[in-house]
Amino acid sequence: MSDTIKRVVLAYSGGLDTSVILKWLQIHYGCEVVTFTADLGQGEELEPARQKALNAGVKPEHIFIDDLREEFVRDYVFPMMRANAMYEGLYLLGTSIARPLIAKRQIEIGKMVGADAVSHGATGKGNDQVRFELGYYALQPDIKVIAPWREWDLTSRTKLIEWAEQHQIMVPKDKRGEAPFSTDANMLHTSSEGKVLEDPWEEVPDYVYSRTVNPEDAPDTPEYITVDFEKGDGTALNGQAMSPATLLEALNELGRKHGIGRLDLVENRFVGMKSRGMYETPGGTIYALAHRGIEQLTLDRGAAHLKDELAPRYAELVYNGFWFSPEREMLQAAIDHSQLKVAGTVRLKLYKGSCIVVGRKSPNSLYSEKVVTFEDDAGAYDQRDAAGFIKLNALRLRLLGRRDI
Numbered sequence: 001m002s003d004t005i006k007r008v009v010l011a012y013s014g015g016l017d018t019s020v021i022l023k024w025l026q027i028h029y030g031c032e033v034v035t036f037t038a039d040l041g042q043g044e045e046l047e048p049a050r051q052k053a054l055n056a057g058v059k060p061e062h063i064f065i066d067d068l069r070e071e072f073v074r075d076y077v078f079p080m081m082r083a084n085a086m087y088e089g090l091y092l093l094g095t096s097i098a099r100p101l102i103a104k105r106q107i108e109i110g111k112m113v114g115a116d117a118v119s120h121g122a123t124g125k126g127n128d129q130v131r132f133e134l135g136y137y138a139l140q141p142d143i144k145v146i147a148p149w150r151e152w153d154l155t156s157r158t159k160l161i162e163w164a165e166q167h168q169i170m171v172p173k174d175k176r177g178e179a180p181f182s183t184d185a186n187m188l189h190t191s192s193e194g195k196v197l198e199d200p201w202e203e204v205p206d207y208v209y210s211r212t213v214n215p216e217d218a219p220d221t222p223e224y225i226t227v228d229f230e231k232g233d234g235t236a237l238n239g240q241a242m243s244p245a246t247l248l249e250a251l252n253e254l255g256r257k258h259g260i261g262r263l264d265l266v267e268n269r270f271v272g273m274k275s276r277g278m279y280e281t282p283g284g285t286i287y288a289l290a291h292r293g294i295e296q297l298t299l300d301r302g303a304a305h306l307k308d309e310l311a312p313r314y315a316e317l318v319y320n321g322f323w324f325s326p327e328r329e330m331l332q333a334a335i336d337h338s339q340l341k342v343a344g345t346v347r348l349k350l351y352k353g354s355c356i357v358v359g360r361k362s363p364n365s366l367y368s369e370k371v372v373t374f375e376d377d378a379g380a381y382d383q384r385d386a387a388g389f390i391k392l393n394a395l396r397l398r399l400l401g402r403r404d405i
Contacts, residue, residue: 255282
């Protein structure tokens with residue numbers, strides 16, 4: 001028991017784990033719990049979370065269910081996509097990028113209701129505990145953080161269910177016994193980990209996939225689409241202007257239909273262990289390729305190559321939870337400056353799990369057919385200049401060669 005915590009804001013999904021946490025906080029800390037449920041486009045009905053919180057004794061005015069979809073895509077997903085960030089070269093950071101927004105809103109609610117603490121349902125083995133708490137501390141340095149999975153003695157699913165039953169918390173039928181895998185979802189992706197996925201040699205069972213059709217069952221006819229960009233951000237699909245969230249939702253449906261965006265990954269967690277996860281990022285995969293496509297025309301070689309050097313560092317910062325760090329903000333400023341002329345249209349071909357850029361055009365294009373052509377360039381490029389260019393670049397190599405011979 002503690003007499004220092006009077007009110008806590010809990011990141012609350014309404015699922016079994018956070019329902020247990022809600023009751024545990026009330027009992028163990030004797031405090032008032034404020035629940036916060038974020039709508040990040042996870043595709044689930046969120047109103048039942050309100051009723052569950054009411055049933056647990058939470059005051060109606062202390063139940064927050066916020067639609068953050070537009071803010072999520074506009075202020076978090078799109079800035080990250082401008083950086084072409086992929087953790088360990090493959091992962092589009094769907095879970096990672098959602099955590100700072102949830103943390104930010106929790107802190108805001110905490111200040112509104114006069115809370116002493118915030119709480120989350122992340123375990124002590126994963127990355128999310130780090131991401132949430134780095135966000136909390138960056139935004140409110142002296143906030144008290146309660147992480148029940150690091151405090152209580154409910155060390156197994158069986159113990160958790162037993163505790164729930166003792167305290168009249170409803171346990172869904174599919175939560176009894178061992179769950180086949182755990183999932184996290186938002187508008188950008190769905191991730192699945194654990195149990196049937198823990199052996200990295202075994203192929204992911206088809207029933208694990210929830211956001212994409214099996215590529216083998218996707219349409220036999222390719223589909224062509226266009227995505228428009230302005231200052232590095234997507235603005236339209238097939239010529240129709242869309243808000244950030246609306247655009248991502250539309251791309252998600254196209255990716256689902258064509259089986260695009262599946263990733264089976266063994267990754268290095270920030271806490272030190274390797275884990276195997278399955279990620280589905282249908283719309284994000286299409287969007288990331290489209291963004292690359294428009295950058296090919298509009299970014300100078302030096303800027304493009306420097307961005308490619310910065311991208312892994314940026315991705316690692318997001319993955320590890322340092323969204324609110326000064327170094328991420330510094331990188332963002334440089335990246336955003338590089339995007340000022342990144343505008344135009346990209347055409348993509350979607351077919352049975354693949355997404356290929358097949359065309360791109362831009363009013364800011366640096367591509368010159370006149371210079372690059374194999375035909376007569378009418379004096380646009382003097383090929384004889386290449387001889388001196390090569391000799392100057394070869395000078396040090398020739399000196400090394402003479403010495404070593």
